[in-house]
Amino acid sequence: EPTKAARELENFVEELSNWYVRRNRRRFWKEGNTLDKTAAYQTLYECLNSLSKMISPIAPFVGEWLYQKLNKVTGHDEESVHLSFFPTVEETAINKALEHKMDMARLISYVVLRIRNQIEMNVRQPLARIILPIKDESERQAIESVRDIILEEVNVKDIQFVDDDSGIVRKSAKPNYPVLGKRLGSKMKAVAAKVNQLDTDQITQFEKEGFIDLDVDDETIRIDSEGLEIIRTGLEGWTVETERGLSVAVDTDLSEELIQEGIAREFVNRVQNMRKEA
Numbered sequence: 001e002p003t004k005a006a007r008e009l010e011n012f013v014e015e016l017s018n019w020y021v022r023r024n025r026r027r028f029w030k031e032g033n034t035l036d037k038t039a040a041y042q043t044l045y046e047c048l049n050s051l052s053k054m055i056s057p058i059a060p061f062v063g064e065w066l067y068q069k070l071n072k073v074t075g076h077d078e079e080s081v082h083l084s085f086f087p088t089v090e091e092t093a094i095n096k097a098l099e100h101k102m103d104m105a106r107l108i109s110y111v112v113l114r115i116r117n118q119i120e121m122n123v124r125q126p127l128a129r130i131i132l133p134i135k136d137e138s139e140r141q142a143i144e145s146v147r148d149i150i151l152e153e154v155n156v157k158d159i160q161f162v163d164d165d166s167g168i169v170r171k172s173a174k175p176n177y178p179v180l181g182k183r184l185g186s187k188m189k190a191v192a193a194k195v196n197q198l199d200t201d202q203i204t205q206f207e208k209e210g211f212i213d214l215d216v217d218d219e220t221i222r223i224d225s226e227g228l229e230i231i232r233t234g235l236e237g238w239t240v241e242t243e244r245g246l247s248v249a250v251d252t253d254l255s256e257e258l259i260q261e262g263i264a265r266e267f268v269n270r271v272q273n274m275r276k277e278a
Helices: 002-023 025-029 035-055 060-074 096-118 137-145 147-154 177-196 200-209 256-277
Strands: 127-134 156-163 169-175 211-216 219-224 228-234 238-243 246-251
Touching: 002 025, 002 035, 002 096, 025 035, 035 060, 096 127, 096 137, 096 147, 096 238, 096 246, 127 137, 137 147, 137 156, 147 156, 169 177, 169 200, 177 211, 177 219, 200 211, 200 228, 228 246
Parallel strands: 127 156
Antiparallel strands: 127 246, 169 228, 211 219, 228 238, 238 246
């Protein structure tokens, strides 16, 4: 499927440029030829070399241009990307655990930055903490292993973990009328009333099991995950967003110390920009 392949390649380029390259700038720029610097460049080369071959069937000229640029740098004398072997999967290079950790880091960072954008708070303004209601210990450990990456990416001082029903996040449920209306017909109104009465414990149980049974007019009606929309809101001074089942609560209150640090960061940024323009 050309369209699916093209989208996967687009996502790969996005991750490579806006995550790997950006997050590893210090490794690329450090002085000397250290092992760590060489590893960073070698990884980037392998990615670009494989990318040039994978895009060649759908973007032949771009693939050829990239392939020849890499050959010029490395001193290889390959005739054409279209005469090279297509990349094969290296099972030994796949690390699902590491991929999951990085996915969590990117997901949490994305949600926090989205919240910053919503409340119009510049990334240079540090925040005190984010709180993550987590499902289990394995999820906590995965996030803990990439804590420093997340804190640096979103400019937050601390990450704290709480149970999903800790009170940081208020939950409510509302029916998905387009889905349930077709299924329930005249019973829709009674079911909607039951859904609106669900408490936090019931909603949490629904999220774990993927369904909930409601007693309506002496009949048990099962509602699955498509039938309900879960709404999360934060307490005063907090902003909560949810993405792919993960809730992130951001403490938006600013102490005087945080405000002063934000001013200092903004001042440094302005001076650096003036030096570049000079």
